[in-house]
Amino acid sequence: MAYSKRFDGRDWEETRPIEAKVGVIPRADGSAMFKIGNTVALAAVYGPRDLHPKFLQNPQRGILRCNYNMMPFSGHGERVRPGGSRRSRELSMVIEKSLLPVLDLSEYPNAVVDVFIELPQTDAGTRCAGITAAAMALADAGLIMKDLVSAVAIGKVDDKVLVDLTYDEEAYDGPKADIPVAMTPNSGKITLLQMDGEITKKELKKALEMAKKVCSQIYEIQKKALKEKFKLQ
């Protein structure tokens, strides 16, 4: 049976309902929440602060350290074992590299900026939600940034290219692909591009076009959330 209508009745190019809030963690130097459908990401930024162990220090510029963590009760059915896993290590690294191009840490030699991304509830698209929340949290922390980063997953289910997959769509029994994309919305550069599955060249080009469009929608939400925190009453 072909995939002719999305499980949750959305349009092909429509994201799940999005909510964003900045400054959700009072003790952090910067923080943000990003919710897309049933996926919730919380990001907290600490620093720039002293970095230990000392051999990690870079005298040229500060370093960025990301930590991605799915909470035990967050997933679909199975409990996620707490603590790091092979998957969370990879995602931490991937998120770090997608955020680094917009940051300028040369003002903070030997220091570290820690980003903690926690996912209390997940329904696919966690790395994208994490990146989007982390970008807002970094801006909230007053760091020097060229641009924000917005991210969304584009996928293919059967022969349809669609935006922001849910877990059910990711688990579809048939030809499928899942492509998380992170972009700098103003300069239109891609900072993260991964793919799982199979897709044709033509479809991939279409997917990237869609990603660009959706990222600028997400950017508007990020912008609004950031301004909301600092606006004059």
Add this chain to the structure above:
Amino acid sequence: MSDSLKIKDRDIVVPGETLAVGMGYLPGRGTYRDGDKLLAGMLGMVSVEGKVVKLISLSGKYIPKFNDRVIGTVIDVLMTGWRLDIGSAYSAVLNLKDATSEFIERGSDLTKIFDLGDNLMTQITNVTSQKLVDVTMKGPGLRKLRGGRIIEVNPHKVPRIIGKEGSMVSMIKQATGCNILVGQNGRVWLEGEADKEVIAVNAIRKIEEEAHHAGLTDRMKVYLEKVSGVKIMDKGEQQNGVQ
């Protein structure tokens, strides 16, 4: 001719937002140029001064600057001085010779002068490119802070807490009778009667919250007169002899 501002003065902007188009505008602090566009390089409030567009930062940690007066806490006792936490990514070193003019015998116990946990009002004398910070205690008003309490505020709001020529902080002093010292690193030391200290802390928190509103001084005056019951006099009135 095609130069145009895309935002208004005192707007809040996010990183990457276009501030102005055209070469007629010059990039100030926190902004950068990309082609003929002027973009925001951080989250902040826009300040347009003639042709220069700059950003005033609203959040983030304290970055040590030369000549800043900061309140530090002793976190380590070294061979010839003390290491202080100044609420930033980098700690500061207070050398023995910058701490006291008394004669200290070689090998004597430095904790007799300043011990771990002591709070000191200091001034930054040097910041290297590697962000090694030196501070001194030689200067007017630089001393060990005994008693009172220390609160932490957003370091970017400190100029508002001090006010123009110290107007805001002297208003709070007048209303509460507290001694107040404000460090550029966002630490504020207060000492006075317990209930008056609370009034002062609440006032400072209120300033921090409303830091970017216009006419804050006047509103704080009304607020302070209400909560403390003390009539606050302007500088001019004070000089006219009404004590």
